[in-house]
Amino acid sequence: MQSRTQLLTPSALRLDSRLPLELRDLAFTILPSPPTASTSYSPTAPPAAADGYAQAQHGLTTVAAAVFGPREQQRTGPWSSTGTGQGAGGGVGAAAGGAQKGDRGQVNVEVGVAAWSERVQQQQQGSSSSSSSAGAEGGLRRGGKDRKTIELAAAVKNTFDNVLLLHLYPRSSIDIYLQVLENDGSVLQAAINATCLALISAGLPLSDYVCALSLASYPSLPPSGPPQIPPFDLSTPSPQFSNAPNAHGSGSTTLLDLVTAEEQGLPSLTVAVLPRSGKVTLASLETRVAVGRFEEMLRWGVEGAKVVQGAMDEAVRTWAASLAAPQQTLGALFPGLGNAGGTAGGGRGGVDDDDMEL
Numbered sequence: 001m002q003s004r005t006q007l008l009t010p011s012a013l014r015l016d017s018r019l020p021l022e023l024r025d026l027a028f029t030i031l032p033s034p035p036t037a038s039t040s041y042s043p044t045a046p047p048a049a050a051d052g053y054a055q056a057q058h059g060l061t062t063v064a065a066a067v068f069g070p071r072e073q074q075r076t077g078p079w080s081s082t083g084t085g086q087g088a089g090g091g092v093g094a095a096a097g098g099a100q101k102g103d104r105g106q107v108n109v110e111v112g113v114a115a116w117s118e119r120v121q122q123q124q125q126g127s128s129s130s131s132s133s134a135g136a137e138g139g140l141r142r143g144g145k146d147r148k149t150i151e152l153a154a155a156v157k158n159t160f161d162n163v164l165l166l167h168l169y170p171r172s173s174i175d176i177y178l179q180v181l182e183n184d185g186s187v188l189q190a191a192i193n194a195t196c197l198a199l200i201s202a203g204l205p206l207s208d209y210v211c212a213l214s215l216a217s218y219p220s221l222p223p224s225g226p227p228q229i230p231p232f233d234l235s236t237p238s239p240q241f242s243n244a245p246n247a248h249g250s251g252s253t254t255l256l257d258l259v260t261a262e263e264q265g266l267p268s269l270t271v272a273v274l275p276r277s278g279k280v281t282l283a284s285l286e287t288r289v290a291v292g293r294f295e296e297m298l299r300w301g302v303e304g305a306k307v308v309q310g311a312m313d314e315a316v317r318t319w320a321a322s323l324a325a326p327q328q329t330l331g332a333l334f335p336g337l338g339n340a341g342g343t344a345g346g347g348r349g350g351v352d353d354d355d356m357e358l
Contacts, residue, residue: 007265008218008253015261016059020218021300023257023307024059028193028315030201032322047177052202054315056194058257060184065194067202070105070172105169107161109153111191113146113180153178156191159212159272159282165205174204185260186214188270188284193308200316208274209312210281211305215297216255216266217289252293254300269297273305 008014018024031046031053046053052067156176164174176198178191192212199206258268267289272282283298 007262008255012253014255015259020253020255021304023304024061024259025057026308026311027055027057028197028312029055029057030197030315030319032319050177052198052200052204054194054197054201055181056190056197058186058190058193059259060182061186061190062180062182063187063190063194064179064181065191065198066177066179067174067195067198067204068177069174069202070169070204071175073106073171073173103167103170105164105166105172105174107157107164107166107174107176109157109176109178111149111153111178111180113149114182152188152191155188155270155282155284156195159192159210160195160199162281163206163208163210163274164199165207168205174199183260185258185263186270188212189214189257189272192272192282193312197312197315201319208276209309210272211275211308211312212270212272212282213256213301213304213308214258214263214268214270215301215304216258216262216268217293217297218253218255218266252296254297256300256304267293269294269301271298271301271305273302275305275309278302 006015008020012020014020016024046064047066047068050066050068053064055062055064156178160176166174176195178195180187180191189212192210196206196210255262255266258266262268263286267285267287269286269289270282270284271280273280280298280302285294289297
């Protein structure tokens with residue numbers, strides 16, 4: 001286990017020189033039009049014929065999500081109701097989720113892990129070179145019932161079972177395939193954020209954004225001042241849940257957006273929040289913590305999810321603008337067509353902010 005004295009310095013700086021409440025660099029990408037046929041053998045290439053595809057990058061952690069469906073439920077294969085052919089590791093479908101009601105669609109999740117991401121993580125953990133070379137064979141590992149990948153798939157499935165409007169797609173399945181391309185901690189939060197954007201790009205209805213964030217509780221004196229997350233500012237919680245030095249809280253410091261060493265050395269929590277309503281759809285706690293510390297972490301998780309939601313909303317608007325760009329190009333080439341469309345649409349020649357709202 002990593003020494004706690006190395007995870008947070010006396011000047012309240014973390015391993016990567018971040019402040020306790022500072023997020024890593026966020027980068028969300030939505031593919032405007034997934035390819036209809038496979039043009040590359042690279043495991044990082046988007047799957048062919050995917051209805052939606054997105055990538056979420058939190059620092060050095062990168063996860064890609066591809067969505068297929070809604071489509072007819074498979075009778076055989078890894079996502080069938082009988083569970084036959086479920087040899088692909090990290091798959092969670094009807095066999096693992098119990099009997100599905102016929103009046104609701106079902107969500108299936110499969111996880112693939114890039115071999116090089118496992119090799120880098122094993123080297124960080126001090127594994128032997130033999131195990132590293134064994135994990136490096138092949139581009140993307142889909143086999144092997146690894147406990148972490150199965151738990152990751154189950155957590156993503158349970159999160160979106162309650163957010164997707166599945167009653168609109170009876171006797172249908174929505175298949176989600178996750179690719180862990182780089183792993184430097186907080187894989188679950190990246191997987192949930194990437195899945196949310198992929199579902200949006202596939203045109204599937206969600207009750208709200210789903211924004212995930214990982215947190216840890218460092219049992220120490222609070223830092224010298226309340227840090228902020230550039231370029232966004234968190235709203236200040238009540239004094240008993242603040243990192244301020246004069247606050248009467250749990251006597252610990254909350255860390256946001258964890259790296260691998262922080263996940264392994266501290267009590268960690270991953271929350272998935274619906275930012276508009278403030279509801280928590282997932283709370284995954286890796287170890288036991290006091291009630292006061294858990295409540296403090298949960299409160300900061302809800303606040304930090306608003307920062308993630310701002311970055312995701314910007315990615316969605318960029319994706320929507322790229323979809324509207326061909327229409328604007330046609331309007332410039334054929335002015336008569338553009339005028340006709342503007343008259344029928346009430347004189348609007350583009351897409352305003354209200355059209356981009358979910």
